[in-house]
Amino acid sequence: MPRVAYDDSALTVWQGSDALKFIDGLSSNKMLDMVKGELCQTVFTSSQAKIIDLATVFHMGDFLAVHSHRSKLTALLNHVTPRILNQDVAILDVTSRNQFCIEYDCSNSVVGRFELKDDITYGYVAEGFSLLIASVDVECTCVGGIIEFNEWRIENQIPWNGYEISEKQHPLSAGLAHLVHPNKGCYIGQEILARMISRGRQGKILLRIENGDIDDKFVTTHGEKYSLAIIRDTRQ
Amino acid sequence: MDCGTCETPDSVQVVTPEVVNVNLTISSKAQEMLGNAFGDDRSMALLVGVLSGGCSGYVYDLQIVESTDQSCQEVVIDGFKVLIPNASSHLLDGIEIDYVDRLMGGGFRINNPNAESSCGCGESFA
Numbered sequence A: 001m002p003r004v005a006y007d008d009s010a011l012t013v014w015q016g017s018d019a020l021k022f023i024d025g026l027s028s029n030k031m032l033d034m035v036k037g038e039l040c041q042t043v044f045t046s047s048q049a050k051i052i053d054l055a056t057v058f059h060m061g062d063f064l065a066v067h068s069h070r071s072k073l074t075a076l077l078n079h080v081t082p083r084i085l086n087q088d089v090a091i092l093d094v095t096s097r098n099q100f101c102i103e104y105d106c107s108n109s110v111v112g113r114f115e116l117k118d119d120i121t122y123g124y125v126a127e128g129f130s131l132l133i134a135s136v137d138v139e140c141t142c143v144g145g146i147i148e149f150n151e152w153r154i155e156n157q158i159p160w161n162g163y164e165i166s167e168k169q170h171p172l173s174a175g176l177a178h179l180v181h182p183n184k185g186c187y188i189g190q191e192i193l194a195r196m197i198s199r200g201r202q203g204k205i206l207l208r209i210e211n212g213d214i215d216d217k218f219v220t221t222h223g224e225k226y227s228l229a230i231i232r233d234t235r236q
Numbered sequence B: 001m002d003c004g005t006c007e008t009p010d011s012v013q014v015v016t017p018e019v020v021n022v023n024l025t026i027s028s029k030a031q032e033m034l035g036n037a038f039g040d041d042r043s044m045a046l047l048v049g050v051l052s053g054g055c056s057g058y059v060y061d062l063q064i065v066e067s068t069d070q071s072c073q074e075v076v077i078d079g080f081k082v083l084i085p086n087a088s089s090h091l092l093d094g095i096e097i098d099y100v101d102r103l104m105g106g107g108f109r110i111n112n113p114n115a116e117s118s119c120g121c122g123e124s125f126a
Helices: A018-025 A072-083 A147-155 A190-199 B027-038 B086-092
Strands: A003-005 A010-015 A039-047 A051-059 A064-067 A090-093 A098-102 A113-117 A120-124 A129-135 A205-209 A219-221 A224-230 B044-053 B058-065 B072-079 B080-085 B098-102 B107-111
Touching: A003 A147, A010 A018, A010 A072, A010 B027, A018 A051, A018 A064, A018 A072, A018 B044, A039 A072, A051 A072, A064 A072, A064 A129, A072 A090, A098 A147, A147 A219, A147 A224, B027 B080, B027 B098, B044 B086, B072 B086, B080 B086
Parallel strands: B044 B080
Antiparallel strands: A003 A098, A010 A064, A010 A090, A039 A051, A051 A064, A098 A129, A113 A120, A120 A129, A205 A224, A219 A224, B044 B058, B072 B080, B098 B107
16 A cells, blocks of 8 residues: 655644543544544644644543644644643653554555554554554654545545645535534534534535546635635535 | 644744732622522632633632632622632622522623623623
8 A cells, every 4th residue: 555754744742631632622523432443533722722732632441542733733732722721631742752654545444443553553544544653763654645646636536635624614514514423412613513513514625526627716626627716605 | 743842942933911909789689699509607708710611601600618729809899709810800899799699590700891701601702
């Protein structure tokens, strides 16, 4: 399977008895049922329901390892740390100890779990791709190019950080609706997202379009023949 | 994955807000309802804390407790002992503890001058 380096990665360790509840209370997906060995993606959103960051949470047993994005780590930490208050949560930044890559075009039979193989943690995020994390001391070859990866993303309509996933979008418009749990309690941005879903009005949607079909300003990932774009849904 | 948990990597810097000496008031209706809840036993205390969560980012946490492990400041108003955790004191200075007598959505309510916004249920604020 092809692999591509995922340099805009951050890894933080969230320790303490309140860590899972803390993440659950501040992000869009339901995390409380997670058990050791599972992973779950969730989106931290602002009060306007805009994306602060997409996080992949690995339940390690005694603590949580949270993959997020280096370019957004400061914003994420500025968002969460004032809310720790007197809860039992401590966050460590272990980004520099690790390397990250994406293995794609996979056929993962198990999704939402992770395992250690040859000192590399394979996080089965979706059927089509895995997030690989390894210590910097481990050999983990990622030689694929970003152009090929983006073509695969366009083909499969996979949103990505820095392209579709940005602070200008909310999870629904960025193609992350599957990470907005319909039956969980309140979190920041929840009221807006719940209203959009219940009224069937989410404004913009992520689409795969043929090049030239729409104005370039809506295109988020350019491909050779097709591209990804976030455009207003005219059916609404 | 190297989580660094066998060693001690640097913690993410958490800016701890300065502890504020909290001033608070309790409305007469809330005092009446607290009187009903406490009875004659004034050894118990009303813990007024803040947790993360809710639609607006913070939620109030009201409990009647004998004691707490949290570092708190104690305020006594008309014989009612109120405990405020120091960690959330910056969010609670100037609050009024009120009681809303309604069939739906009634109960204790915090009127908080520090809140920029709050959600409809009144439990969450930002």
